[in-house]
Amino acid sequence: MKVEVQESIRKASQKPLPSSINELVEKNQDYSMYPFHSIGDDQVFKGYSSLADWICSQKTVLIDGYAGTLWNNIAAALEKEFKKRNLEVNWVKTADYLKPDTDIDRLVDPFLGTPDSVWGTKTTLILEDFFQLETLSAQQPDQKTAINIGIGTGAALLNWEAPIIYFDLPKNEVKYRMRGGSVSNLGKTGLANEEQMYKRFYFVDWVVLNRHKQNIKDQITAIADGQILPEPNWAMFGAIKNGLHKLSTSVFRALPWFEAGAWGGQWLKQHISELNQEEVNYAWSFELITPENGLVFESNGHLLEISFDFLMFQENEAVLGKHAEQFKFEFPIRFDFLDTFDGGNLSIQCHPSLKYIQEQFGETITQDETYYILDCKEDAGVYIGFQEDIQPEVFKAELEHSFNSGEEVGIEKYVQKLPAHQHDFFLIPNGTVHSAGTNNLVLEISATPYIFTFKMYDWVRPDLNGNPRPINIEHAFNNLNFERKGEKVREELVSKPKLLSSGADWEIIHLPTHPDHFYDVERLEFSTTIDVKTENLCHVLMLVEGDGLAIETADGTTAAFHFAETFVVPAAANSYKLINKGNNKAKVIKAFLKTKD
Template structure:
């Protein structure tokens, strides 16, 4: 088997080395001291009595760190925190309730804009206070700060979605303005996925066009900053060459041991179940500016260079969204995935606001002799009997998967097609490269072999959705 006695050559930290076109195209700064120095120099070069710096950023940025190490070091005469104009959570919750839903996993995709989260009267009051100050350095900071003014210098703080998830899990981070630090991670992720990330992505696409600097805030107390020109230069280079995204690995109840060996991973507690290695919405890019490595969300490349990256036909169909994803599913010496189904297109459109669904395939990278895939309902099975048996499974009875679902043996290099609406899962002792369309969160679990999650809670099962799309 491939994974035994093998020296790992898997690159966990792929970088794009940015070629210098001119001096400005490679401007990168590391650490607060250098960043503060560059911003101060930029302020001085404006030769103005009054200078307004706007520091806008994504939710998840460590605000106190920025306050102490960046804002205070710039010695402003006055600072304004834009989020004081944010609408109270009780008002926003009513506005967002239809998108949040009561479900633990599924919401409805938001089409809100960031200005809908703010009180217009408070925004106008802040603008008036800023206008009344006639000289000195003024700093406006906060999520959506550029709604108040673009200022003389506009800085945007960004970070990777995987880093946001880690801050969710460690209880360091709540959903934006909610204060739910200790809430169930699935509910926090749901609100971020269906609402916050949609709203903030729309906002930062506009900010990119006007910002002067972008700050990578992924590493604690070790920010990196690049100019807007460096940012655009790097993305232009990336879209004209082969490149890889920065992978990340996550543990799971059915996780295996193949990736741990082949990818040279260090397991802390549980087996690794997933590797996300080609999902721009989730992964990052490492941009190497002469040794200063700046991490940005890979989706930034899709936003800025969509047509060139995707091609005109794909862009015309999907817009600035990367419609295909690649990830690894490791069940080697692990367990079965949950028995699941993905919604058909009409159902995902009508219920979740997504415009296409997850058709997928399994390419078998490696397998033991007993590896298998569950795929599709057996021909002699009545659907009503199947649903009854699945419902009984949620009441403590064992669901006899082999009685209702086809079970196929698989071997290395097999490739299995799984259209939406098809019940499926990979069995234990296989290593799967999953190639699918992008809407990855819309997985309706039907049966999970009686397991609980790593958090000790029952893993969510969605028969009420699943029975309508099988």
């Protein structure tokens, strides 16, 4: 078998997670790209040799894992280790028992929308639907062979009485491998174009595999990080579960990742030295978009990333507190950056209503957003709401003409542009026309859904590959709220800060969100320290002004965070102290879910 090397399988400017803390940049950082959580000594192990030794002690194992895992690499590397030990292996590969491509295409097609659509509908399929299940189930261990291994996505479906080793893979790495042409969709032997593969991953593969992951979580014995090549790090899952429990009662930071875009800017490159400075721009930072973020654990210097899903599957009640029953295993709040510094305007856009996103796309919550201006230049602005004299049919006709002719639209005839200043807070409930103008660094505090952007006008520009960006005028006009216009925009869509409480050297400022938002925002301003109670709510926080801070949670956990780093205090932490580590006043944004009482 051919063993792929890291450089040949992925297309990305961002490097994969280092396998060891020794590979991290050793200098004073103003932003950590690779936050990790230590779980004690001798809990994370390196490489196939140690994994093979453990498999030898078990004799029969199932190696399951996520989409995009390089199963041929894993089997070839383990086979090499077993040959060193003069052991014969009986391999049962789940890929041999998938249904034919054409059958799987027919299964998934109802969930993919039209070929020219960006969106589909979240599938109701389960992983078993992709296999010739009766034939797969008939495969049993060979009692005459020293080692028996069932391997591949869905290996747990073999139902052997054997421990499961799960190879996890972060979704951004799946994307990079997809772009590199090394992986395809579940049950697909050929490659489609990038947009079609991503749509199928989002609406089918990831949904099916997350259900499977949740179903087998209590059967997993060991877990490995499938992104690290050529030698993966791995751990006993019990140690990881203990680590997850610790995070659910204290504080944690997810692993961020970054993406270029047509309108992207230069602020992130200039302020985060570890980013690839040769990338043309960075439009987004996935600070906390939990369907695609991971959590990193460390032991003996070895790093291992697992998906955020595992935390929610195990600890959703501790994390979400009062709202665990409402949101189940979904983490409902999203933090990300939109960087337009020396870049371009975002598209003129809106997001779907709750009913629309549920009926059309199978989501449970909708994409209600807010823009917190973390930094900006003097000429920065935000497009939000309509002009008082808006005529929807005239606006639509001009948008359609622009789409068909390539002519520019004088967008401010229809949409208001308000000046933006540092710490301004703009409210964007679903149905609101909006866009971030150039020369902003926007902290987007939003509900978790993140791909349902209906673009009406994109400044007649291509994407980074020179291709037209999708325009969705019909979807947008099915959702636009034309009552958000004129003076109402400043009254209802620009948050008015209010002092909630204060002490000797601290204040808590309420930044009210719109009634349609299910989350709220406060800003904690303090010179030395401030004590905060969670009141059984999850808090998502970021230092938005200041040089650095430390946190102490009620269980004695301590951590430190830099400017612009996102961190989470779960509901079960009960209380925490924030400590200003700089000379100037610290300002910390705190987002949390609203309660009815």
